[in-house]
Amino acid sequence: MPARAMRFFDPHIHVTSRTTDDLEAMAAAGIRAIIEPAFWVGQPRTTVGSFEDYFASLIGWERFRASQFGIAHFCAIGLNSKEANNERLADEVLELLPRYALKEGVVAVGEIGFDEITPAEERAYVRQLEFAVENEMVVMVHSPHRDKKRGIQRSIAIAKEIGVPMERLVIDHNNEETVEDTLSSGAWAAFTIYPHTKMGSERMCSLVERYGSERIIVDSSADWGVSDPLSVPRTAALMLERGISQSDIERTTWSNALAAYSQSGQIDTEALLASPEIDQTKLYNDNSVLRGQEAKVPGPVPN
Ligand SMILES: [Zn+2]
Secondary structure, three states, X not given: OOHHHOOEEEOOEOHHHOOHHHHHHHHHOOEEEEEEEOOOOOXXXXXXXXXXXXXXXXXXXXXXXXXXXXXXXXXEEOOOHHHHXXXXXXXXXXXXXXXXXXXXXXXXXXXXXXXXXXXXXXXXXXXXHHHHHHOOOEEEEEOOOOOHHHHHHHHHHHHHHHOOOHHHEEEOOOOOOOHHHHHXXXXXXXXXXXXXXXXXXXXXHHHHHHHOOOOEEEEOOEOOOOOOOOHHHHHHHHHHHOOOOHHHHXXXXXXXXXXXXXXXXXXXXXXXXXXXXXXXXXXXXXXOOOOOOOOOOOOOOOO
């Protein structure tokens, strides 16, 4: 079976910063579902209202926008590690969690964790883990780009201490140096494929050849920087080329992420298996994604 006939789940993409061309290309490449975790937006926010509007757009407009291209959009809500260092604002944002993280379509608390590994980051991480435990939520953990190994070890140790069940913990942005710590903890190990960097598709294939596919997840983390919203299908195609088994490809690019995040009770797996119904005559708060184009309406999806 050619890779393009497969279906994919990209469980980490900041699609709010991507264009409709990207959404079309993602759908055409077989991406059926995505998770958009709340994150930093490039410019530090100065008031809690900016977070409120951002969280509202993740559960509202962005969910609608993705649906208009046949992609099921889920999100994770949380205070990112970078902005946790603005402690006055952090407290106000943490107060918002119950209001947004328990809404329909939210599959995890995230992405949370460490950036510079500061005491303020740890405080925000602990509070959000406690919230996740109280509400039996999945947790998506961002790991630092610098001092990654120490950041991941510490993230796992704290999550264990707070009582997060390891099967509900997803550690993201792993690499060869951290994969064993993450897998041996019992958590899910997600890998972000960045184009033109060390953690590219080739290295991902080697990791799957070495460690297999159990609890291993591939994602794009595509955002407003140089990144690739098609990382997941591209990596799957390379895996196929390198002779990695269909079942390992399917697990790392579809069913593992589905298993991890459907623990939230928010994902209708049956609906994801059916072909997507696109109805572009729909509006969200009176707004459409179209600018005078002909609306796609339900019917057989052309291949
Ligand atoms: Zn991210």
